Amino acid sequence: MDRRESLKALALGTLSVGTIISATGCEDKKGESGSKDKAGEMPGYGRTADEVKRDKALMGEPFFTAAEMKTITVLADMIIPKDEHSGSASDAKVPEFIGFIVKDIPDHQLPMRGGLKWLDTQCLKRYNAAFVDCSEQQRKEMLDLIAYPETALPENSQGVAFFNRMRDLTATGFFTSKMGIKDLGYVGNTPNEWDGVPADVLQQYGYSYDEKTLATCLKIEDRGKLMTWD
């Protein structure tokens, strides 16, 4: 059963939500980009003609140079490395996302480009090599100078500002990817029947639904029944 059919069945009340959820559990087989539009080039996500045009234009020319992309990739993987739960930032295609978002939101362009350059300049001064050509130990030493805003030295403040932005973009790119959403444990975006906070969670925090709430809120078994007031 495809999702549209399932929704219809759900709507008609002919299927329980549990059935629907298992029937639509084909999510994992889908690629990162979802369905394609008519042109088959861009992900289909309800775009107007003008929006399709804008997306296509943005996809065109890259903003970052190959060297910049290499630095972004190394930085992103130091910020979000692979661990026992999920892959690294580059496994989730975060560098590609950053490459796109700076075109989509041009305010990121100058601080990112300038920040990357600042980083390379500092590495040249310290280690006589660009950031990506430094040893792993040297890269860590460099990041330790700019990754902790409250203890960083004033002379590194521009690096701190750059790294805050780089950290934000990396995290947002990772945790909005399929891999990151799974890691985070978000389990929604699917037909559901909300019947309140699970009992064990209520208990964990020392809460319960009071009588008034239970009396007035939806009884989930009534969900499919037409409402009447008379």
Place this chain on the structure above:
Amino acid sequence: MAFEIKKQGKAYDVCIVGSGAGGGMAAKILSEAGLKVALLEAGPKYDPADPEQATQLKWSYDSPRRGASSTRPFGDFDAAYGGWQIDGEPYTKKNGTQFDWFRSRMLGGRTNHWGRISLRFGPRDFKHKSYDGLGDDWPISYEEVAPFYDRVDKMIGVFGTKENLPNEPDGFFLPPPKPRMHELMIKKAGDKLNIPVIPSRLSILTRSVNKDRSPCFYCSQCNRGCTVYGDFSSSSVLVKPAMKSGHVDLYDNAMVREVLTDDTGKATGVAYIDKTDLQEYSVNARVVVLAASACESARLLLNSKSAKHPNGLANSSGVVGKYLHDSTGSSRGGFLPMLMDRKRYNEDGVGGMHVYIPWWLDNKKLDFARGYHIELGGGMHMPTYGYGFGIHTLNGRIPGKDGKTKPAGGYGASLKDDYRRFYGAYIGFAGRGECIAREDNYCEIDPNVVDKFGIPVLRFNYTWSEHEIKQAKHMQDTFEELIHAMGGIPLGTKAGPETNYGLENPGRIIHEVGTTRMGDDPKTSVLNKYNQAHEVKNLFVVDGGAFVSQADKNPTWTILALSMRASEYIIDQLKKQNI
């Protein structure tokens, strides 16, 4: 080819400009009475169930910008087309003041965006001048509107609970969904502080009200438009069934320029530009109903000048465009350390808050005149662009699993774990308050600027008074109290006088009303109490323009009730051959 106005051959009983809440309701009521209706909409057709247009149940990663607001102002998946700026359709501002105007050119208009918060105005909201001497009273009372609110409740569906509060009238409610975890925590904090936290009142179907629409399936995405029509938008709930009657012709992409009048000053129809061929057309009708939004309808009237109406149509009083007012808005976020490392479960719920805070204090004991309600946010949402931003301002203040605090910021495995730990532990508070309507807050025609269709554009002049600024201060104090009472950490810096306590630009809350206000005196109002122009008997305005005052509530439910009431008045007056 000679430049000419092409007439649409058909003669209509009623021509409606705009398909949002007001226009959609008018189309439904008038067509059900068997009247021939022309419905003009400045944007394209829209159906949230159309797979080409649907955004519901898409994932963040289906968007290359992960849902960021760089294409659509409320994010890639928001149903509303348009925004604060529309290419080729500018507006201007005067005297260094600010006003942001959100327009959504599409079937259903701005009902495709809003939060479905559906609050009736209360008895005091219609007679506020009698209470505090400020602004003006409406020419109608709550009791006169109540039967229409009742019918809107049953026709469209709104969940909520009977609370017997003095100025928050109860209605015919559907059962509300149970509160989420953070909402229970807010309620507990509210109980401590004597701030009421009650089930919200949203036009989302926890149970169906008719066979054409299905109950909510809890994806929390009402702002994306619902493929099973489980929530209210004018396009799905009003226009769609109205079209089925066979009595409504929809003219989409029709940018109305002017209301046409005859020698006697009566309205005869409208002139519009078809956006697809840029030609001029006219539609003739016995009655013209404007529902283009408060400011757009005012613009239309001001641009409809003639020998008989040199000041613009229905504007001998000079009141058209004046008394413009939007809700106030100020907000604050917080973090709840006790919700860190929380158990994961599907917490989507309905699209929006399950509980909210209605206005609870007596303004006579405060230094500002009108109240506000508080909208609440939080929970385990689908992460979109912006998720995780600013963690360096927070993770140095929160002890790790080992009980030790580490330096803020960082990178690597331990940082990655912070994002996981903090997920679903944020809350947000947004105050939405009443601004007092003033004659000197207005929109007018800019003498020098036209849009790409050659239509003169609006120019805004708007300032907040001390009442609104002090109200915003009170909001900020309340947010902090609530966050502290919950054992939470307020995020960012508390907004102070330098930002008017975080008070948003006027227009920003998208509740602007008042520009063609109703009243008994034709010298100080544009419409009578049936939304009918004092000076042009067959002209009506059924959008937020008719409001004498905004309340500490969202305007949509009142627009719907008044449009229903005005539409039935039109039917009655046509029968009696008074118009």
